[in-house]
Amino acid sequence: MTVSTPPVTATLDLRGQARPDRRIGVRVLAALPLLALVLLLPARSYTFGHIAAYAAIFVMVGLSMNVLTGYTGQISLGHQAFVGLGALTAANLIHTGTTPADPFMFGVGMVSAAAASGAAALLLGAVALRIRGLYLALVTLVFGSVFADAIFTLPSLNGQDAGVSAYRPSAISGEYRFYLFAVAMVAVCFYVDVCVRRTKLGRGLVALRDNELVASAFGVNVLGYKLLGFTISGAIAGLAGGVFAFWTQEFSDKDFTAAAGFNLALTFVVMVVVGGLANRGGVIAAAIFFALVSPLSPMMGTIAQHTGWLNFYNDHKFYISNVIGAVLLLQTVILNPGGLGQVIRPFARWFAGHPFALHDPDGDSGVGAMEGSSVRA
């Protein structure tokens, strides 16, 4: 038998399978308000555009975690290092000084941000491959804080401790335009995520996540694919970091080191678990939510101001977001392992063209991502 042509196909009658019914019209109509919400609402005010762009950055990080934890089944408690490295690379490379960034250099900087973090993740992955189970979680935790504290604080890289300025190119200097740019970057990451999941890449990753022996019997290069998962995830996180530098218009190591970095790393983990493992839609929803309640978000401040809690909020905002994240995380792992994704799945399925049903009998419980993963003691 020759290798190339699939003989089975040749000998058998192929019936076309019935596709799910797609009444596109209704769904497009239903999607319009959602689209309008995403694209037009942030145009209303400076603050809204600012926080919406921040949410977009969180969504990118969420997608990055989705590839690593959701598909590949590897846990990372040090993802802030990859985001930070992206921000550092972009800001230092584009080197705006006090003038708006040159559009060409800006593009180069974004690509380099992704490349630098992808390479760093590849390196961590190559080391981590020899380390199994829960110990990997520990290694990523220590890696994150060490990498940030040791590299980001080098005076030559953090603008002699004063921060590296990162002024936006004039075309996207406004908050709303920058938001649109961030959404475009989200679209790129989303596209990569979809491409990964729908091809042999995603299938290989999920296979090795569930069972490494089976994956290699199917011909998946387990070590290579783990590295691939790390690299893609790192690159997406790096791109998110590049966008983040130009969101704050500065790279400052203080955003990623010590307690701030630790908080960020944990928020990313909370995001991907609360969203639902290997569940793109759920992770995106969770990322937006956590961006909105993050201590950097003006939204919470505005609410506090109108309810007369502003002083208390300003003194306690980190703790408030900690408690919100922790409560959601705990209720997810204990009571609702499918996460947010499980809750929104009926709607997502409907948008994808399936009939509406609250219970999807063959739905992925979402639990598989971690329960079945090779990440265990």
Place this chain on the structure above:
Amino acid sequence: MSVLEVRDLTIRFGGLTAIDGLNLKVDEWEIVGLMGPNGAGKTTAFNCITGFYKPSHGQVLYKGRDVTKLPPHRKAALGIGRTFQNVGMVKSETVLENLLTAQHTKTGYSALQAVAGSGVVRQREKQLAQRAEAILELLGLADIRDRRLGALPYGTLKLLELGCALATDPELLLLDEPSSGMGPEESHQLGDRLLALRKELGVTMLLIEHHVPLVTAVCDYVYVLNFGKLLAEGEPEHVRNHPEVVAAYLGGEAPAALAATEVPDDQQALAEATQ
């Protein structure tokens, strides 16, 4: 030239010699059985042949080429497919997705093309799906294509696993107890199915099997292992009447066991012992 040749294969775990100087040969188009009591080292032999274990000594030749040291995924790519004793598939995926995953080495596009979402990918994916559905059709499993594996009965899973192994497009197929979890009727059907597969697809097979009627029905040649050593080999009819084989299944040293148990009919005893 034989498809598979195992020469003097030995593997030790610490002080335990799990396989001791095993020699076997599988020629093209043959279906060869590997038998032996529990713990004889059959699955270990499979794991050595497919690259999951590194043998301490000896060689594995695939179509005349030394593949002893290749990792499992390289061997899968070369056309050595396998199934597992306790069903090896991707639990969180659907039936169809499993069949797609199994075609990993036959996708015909690169990782870079996949990430970039190139047009080739879409076209190839369509072909992969067609081939997956053809395999489902062949095994009569078309109506469960979108089901997840969790809820499926064991017998169905075993059959589906055979489908996945076929999807890797093997020239040599190693089946680890394909009839486990099946009743006599199903296992009879499985025998017919294996013969049909050989006829239609030209697959060479090596199978671990306890079910004697199935072995007798499909195997051209049988090797029997005991305590990691080759005990007997030959045509199925010859092997199952071999006194040492019978003794191995009943336990104990061959002559002593034979003397002590006074087996009236070797064939019946073997059948009883293996049930």
Place this chain on the structure above:
Amino acid sequence: MHEVLASGSQFSIQLNFLSPLIDGIANGAAYGLLGLGLVLLYKSNRIFNFAQGEFATVGAIATYVFYAGTGFLPKLPFFLAAVIGLLVATGVAMLTERLVIRPMFERAKVILVVGTVGVALLLIGLEGLLPYPKTQSLPEISDVLRVQPFVTRIDNVAILDQDVAKVVMLALLALGAFFFFRYTRTGTAILAVSQDATAARVVGISVERISLISWGIAGLLGGVAGVLLAVPPAGSVTPGAFTGTTLTVAFAAAVLGGMTSLPGAFVGGILLGLIESFANADASFVPLLSHVQNGQAELAVFVVLLAVLMFRPRGLLGQEA
């Protein structure tokens, strides 16, 4: 000329050596204290407890609140306050077991670990949100013992009584833990469960009860570590005080010791404390470290952790990988 140089460098080496040595042992004792709790929970539940640092913080804050008195709470003598603080830490740990760990007993270990991350986050948040005066601090050891501050000096290097207390306490607790696991029914039952839960169940040990007790002990150990770490002048009580760097190094200490070995946590803690303080004191002897301005100590810890995991996963004293 040569002799002068030689004697001069000898002197400076001695100074450079002694101070980090003492710092290292004292900090190492604290890491070892936290590490004991981590090892205990790894033995009993096979998980990494990322909330261990917060058990310490909770113990320290509770001690402080009862010591300083706030709202309707009276001011209590330090030792009474410390006892209550330790009880609070123990209680929080047992609550964690009942509310978070127990419902997920049969789930994948990694989920339980994520659960402990959640507990850590929650405790940090609550520590920050609960109203208590955040300006004062715990008394110094010498005040508590009503003695003159006994600052021992060796070659002009001061050894703080706080540091002595840490080392003594670690030694006592490690010894206590050793006897507990060697000679008491509960201790041996915990070991039995850690080796084979099913077999332990078969001989009539309640795995659930053992788990609860283990968490209680881990909370107590954490609380002791917290109170000792929070004692001034070096320590303080701030929300999340012992989760960042302290917990990370404590983990590395436990891993270095073998993760399953209680004496290992002790040895690992001291070793890592030393590595850290020497890396901080004079990193110039390691080529890689000399280029780094910040975080030399953490970098050194990371390298040790990686090296242990890659080349000797069972650590110095562990029985298994």
